[in-house]
Amino acid sequence: MDLLALRYFQTVARLEHVGRAAEKLRVAQPSLSRTLARLENELGVPLFDRHGRRIRLNRFGTAFLRRVDRALAELDDARQELDDAAGLERGTVTVAAESLLALTDPLRTFVPGHPLVDVRLSQASAEGMTEKLRAGDVDLCISSQPLAGNDIRSRVLLDEQVFLCVPSGHRLAGRGHIGLADLEGEPFLTTRPGYWQRALVERLFAKAGLELHIVCEGDEAAVLFQLIDAGLGLALVPSLGLRPETSQTVVWLDVDDPDCRRVLSVAWREDTYLSAAAQRFRDHVVEHFHAPAGPRSR
Secondary structure (H helix, E strand, C coil): CCHHHHHHHHHHHHHCCHHHHHHHHCCCHHHHHHHHHHHHHHHCCCCEEEECCEEEECHHHHHHHHHHHHHHHHHHHHHHHHHHHCCCCCEEEEEEECCCHHHHHHHHHHHHHCCCEEEEEEECCHHHHHHHHHHCCCCEEEECCCCCCCCEEEEEEEEEEEEEEEECCCCCCCCCEECHHHHCCCEEEECCCCCHHHHHHHHHHHHHCCCCEEEEECCCHHHHHHHHHCCCCEEEEEHHHCCHHHHCCEEEEEECCCCCEEEEEEEEECCCCCCHHHHHHHHHHHHHHHCCCCCCCC
């Protein structure tokens, strides 16, 4: 039983698809299938139920995957720990976030000072980030929602107000602040389900007993203010997005509800080894958000 076979099995088990696993591993599908067959022969039990081209982990495979995940994670941690002990000023940091906008400023100051650290980013919902942490696919998560798990630790980066953004000519634009009842029947721009903006607006509308009317679901923060300015709808936006260029095209209004806030946190798994590079990046992000900030334009 060699490590390569175990890594092949782990990938196929997670995807439950030999073709996609072969593409991810960059190996020929017949070679991957032969490796799996040899592993099952060595173990003496089938690890998958096969139905034509479809495969599913069976009870033997499910039990074996738990052990393989644990063993490979220990080996990966050991290799990283030795690299860190040897003082290598390099490494890879993998980070998942609901919105990458929160990372742009910390990256602007981190990357020049750590030229040998490879930072890799991905975008995911809270559920997706939890899965990535569980699978060891990422080191850190930047989340605006709690990530479930007793082994997940987090630190608050930012507790900020969330504003309502409206077109400059909107009926509410001159109000300064609004109540939730003022939003009845208004079209809203928000994210797909699973992301914090969607969870927040659904929670606020449910509390007020209002029906939410969504006209746009998307993740392109760069075009959000253009869509608002075009009159398509309204949106809830955190104060982190409050910049001089956006305040000229849309109007930012206070929402008279104490729950209209966003808590941004960095999360990591406590039961796995966090590389020196990942620790440096985590600490840098914490320092960035905890540093005194100047006043924002509005």
